[in-house]
Amino acid sequence: MAGVLLLSAADVRAVFDLPAAIASQRAAFGALGRGEARLAPRVLLDGPDGDVAFSYVSRLPGTGAVAKFGSVTPANAARGLPTVAALVTVQDPADGRPVAIIEGEAVTTLRTSAASAVAADHLAVPHASRLAVVGCGVQGRAHVRAMAAVRPIERVAMTCRHPDTCTAASELSGELELPVEAAASARAAVEGAQIVVTATTSVEPVVLGAWLDAGCTVVSVGSFAPDRAEVDGETLTRAASVVVDEVTTALEHAGPVVAAVRDGLLDPGDVRPLGPIAAGLAAGRGSAADIVFYNSVGVGVQDTAAASVIVERAREAGAGRLVDL
DSSP states (O other): OOSEEEEOHHHHHHHOOHHHHHHHHHHHHHHHHTTOOEEOOOEEEEOGGGOEEEEEEEEOTTOOOEEEEEEEOTTHHHHTSOSEEEEEEEEOTTTOOEEEEEEHHHHHHHHHHHHHHHHHHHHSOTTOOEEEEEOOSHHHHHHHHHHHHHSOOOEEEEEOSOTTTOOHHHHHHHHHTSOEEEOSSHHHHHTTOSEEEEOSOOSSOSBOGGGOOTTOEEEESSOOSTTOOSBOHHHHHHOSEEEESOHHHHHHHOHHHHHHHHTTSSOGGGEEEHHHHHTTSSOSOSOTTOOEEEEOOOOHHHHHHHHHHHHHHHHHHTOSEEEOO
């Protein structure tokens, strides 16, 4: 196909739904676990006021290289803007020419929550019905939808920094026809939960290990840099299993993991990758009573798998527009 396909956020949302996103992430982590994916080192560049620029490059079997460049700007929340901004570029697998440029925030939102759903599907107890989400922004809301797709969720408790003005609980309750409550505090939300999701950009713990019940699975998606730590050290020491999206990346970038290794609370050799678990080569948890901690920093194969599906579906639907560069 001549030209480069430009896909806006609206185009992405039109062709890429939650089931497709979850399937793409199962494929991504399965390939990673089988050693079929190629993954370049993740790059982070710190900026002022907690800003972070990032880039990923990766390749899956049959795909061209896919690169994502973007930023996380925490102050955007107060500006009414998304905290994540990004662009995804897709190369032709045969000749390396660019074939698509995709608005990346829409990709990131869905692929991140979908990857968490894949992790929870392998790590959480099968009957998990009580979900707690700390953080009511775009990712917090997306994770409620994603967890409900893989577990029989019957009760959701959400908490955020601005409870007086937050409408996430009421909006999701109506959308999903689930009882979603606004908890008075993170502790009130977390106690008794079987799945806990932290979706903040906090540099200090918002969830403490002492609050966790036996059998709980904690999913941290905001601890994506060494200075981000949504959970405390006790969360990791209580965990029978510490799982990450990719071990080498996590040991450098996943804040709680970096801190636990530095403080002698965690042996790097005990950190487990999600890939072999998703590929069916390793068990997700040892027993129903185990606490399991999963830290996602985001890796390139997630974007490669998502972008491949998006481009294919966009071509079939005639979405986006072709331009000559």
